[in-house]
Amino acid sequence: MEMQEMLKKLRENNNLTQEQMAERLMVTRQAISRWENGETQPNTETLKLLSREFNVSINTLLGSPRQLICQCCGMPLNEDSIISREKDGSYNEDYCKWCYEEGEFAYKSKEGLLDYLVGNMPNPENLKDEERRSQFDSYLSQLKHWK
Template identity: 40%
Template sequence: METKEALAAVRKQNGLTQDEMAAKLFVTRQAVSRWETGETTPNVDTLKLMSEQFGVSINELLGHGESPECQSCGMTLKTFEDFGTEADEGISTEYCVYCYHDGAFSTERTLEEMVESNMKHLAEYNQEMGTDFSEEDARTILKAHLATLKRWRQPAR
């Protein structure tokens, strides 16, 4: 399900018109309409308010069944604070706050530099996941995985 469909579903599940939803969120009906057509995405503060008002998770609001991952570093995006921002102050559904804000990548780096940046968190990752990857194995796995993410994927030839 796409974000626009998820937002419309939340509104309908709560039996609200676009005008009623707009009033609850302190926005215009036109803003709600633009979200539901996919023209724009609510900003972070509005998404937080929606989550609180309607008792839904960020994943549900963004149309994800399971936690998405940053398409640059691979970090799992679990909370509102994890998501980056677009230039229009909307939430980025693809990138984390560390990699992307105001519609641009935070730093220019190569895939290899991203691997090394992520390697700083290997001990924490191993503890959290109950794994025991060596640095060599982690580098190999990480490089292969990151290469599948949007930022690093090579265009088809």
């Protein structure tokens, strides 16, 4: 879904007129109309406000142009409900809610995460734990949090 469609859907799902949405975002009704017609787009600060006000990630507002991946464990972040939050409630689109929540990381070390992955991830190929640990480590080392 494109950004203009997402913004209109968000407004309609919240039973708001363009005027009401404009008041809530401190912009003009004409700005809302131009966004929904695809003539212009909200600026960065307005996107942040939209995200907070309507409890939706910026990536979703933009029409999900990029595949988000947790930069701690590598999990795809394909739903807003699994994206982490900061203490102020805003989204942190770099991490899943299991690795990072309210400004705190769940795994204090890569070793701790590796222990969890080896102990809990399926092993359909029946690989030895050392080999699995090495594969997980190789993948995790490419993620921002562990570089």
